[in-house]
Amino acid sequence: MARPLRIEFPGAWYHVINRGRNHDNVFLEPGDYDNFLSLLSECRALWTIECHAYCLMPNHYHLLVHTPAGNLSRAIRHLNGVYAQRFNKLRSKDGSLFCGRYKAILIDGDSYLLQAVRYIHLNPVQSKLIKFPEDYRWSSYRFYCSCGAAPSYLLKSQILNLYGSDNEKAAEEIRKFTEAGLDEETKLFYTQKKIPPVRASGTFKEWIKNKRLPEQKPIREVPQSKSLLKPPSLETIVSWASQAYEIPVESIKRQKRGSFNEARDCAIYLSRQLGGYSEGEIGRFFGGIGYTAVSNICDKIEKLSKENTAVRQRVSQLDDVIREKNSLKNDKEGQQMTNEDLTPLRIGQY
Secondary structure: OOOOOOOOOOOEEEEEEEEEHHHOOOOOOHHHHHHHHHHHHHHHHHHOOEEEEEEEEOOEEEEEEEEOOOOHHHHHHHHHHHHHHHHHHHOOOOOOOEOOOOEEEEEOOOOOHHHHHHHHHOHHHHOOOOOOHHHOOOEOHHHHOOOOOOOOOOOOHHHHHHHOOOHHHHHHHHHHHHHOOOOHHHHHHHOOOOOOOEEOOHHHHHHHHHHHHHHOOOOOOOOHHHHOOOOOOHHHHHHHHHHHHOOOHHHHHOOOOOOOOHHHHHHHHHHHHOOOOOHHHHHHHOOOOOHHHHHHHHHHHHHHHHHOHHHHHHHHHHHHHHHHHHHHHOOOOOOOOOOOOOOOOOOOOO
16 A cells, blocks of 8 residues: 655645654653754754754653754654664664654645644643643653743744744744644544544645645655664674765775765764764774764764755765665675666766
């Protein structure tokens, strides 16, 4: 049976939901929640995806995200895959963490944003984890009730602006709206056995049907359970970076003093992101550089990816190739990419 088509376009809003495999917990301790929220910041830097509300429950999560670049699948794949990799590495486990494909409900931004935010923030109340939503540590609600600055992984201004330019009054209105509880339409929508992929007005649905669906191309997703069952080795990451950037392996493994080497820095960054290796392991492999140097290089790539579209695209492309080819590595350990494999990448000179 074919999967439902993901509807992706620039400027789209989604309510994203994903659950642990077999309803198992995916957050076991505070560090897990922090790791996930840190990855939200990375997704914003790498793919400009914006998180406007969230709630992390022990065995699942809810996100309200906006995609200026129309690349939801790419960003969420990174979020789920890298989080699962880090979760498993900390516990010396292997295998998939989430229950397959995540749910992404396309939201009509003109009609249903506030209802989605309220539903997300009331999730721990509905689940009887707490009595009042502001008491739940792992949701964005407490930031909306405060006039203080939000963390880097949360953008709250757009939701607040729906209530006007006075943030203090807007925060109070959001509190009142949330405390009023879920409306019947929202309850009915989310309690359906099979939740529809779109929550929208009739006009928006017609626009999707007539404008977006005809031009939508199938989006190939590499499932987390296949792409990151085992992390790629450091040697493999360097080999793939070498072929992608068309420079020798040794030029990536060892740095010439005083020169910038994007291929090397990108390989170091992806060694941490996809391989889950520690700064110490990475430093020893890349010519004996220190823990701080590895951390600084990773921070530099994140910053460059945020500021420079071309760098962001190259990092994303290499990430894609590593994930795709790593799904084959379980069958053919150490398999090398061919020129044909790298045709979509072709970074070359940079």
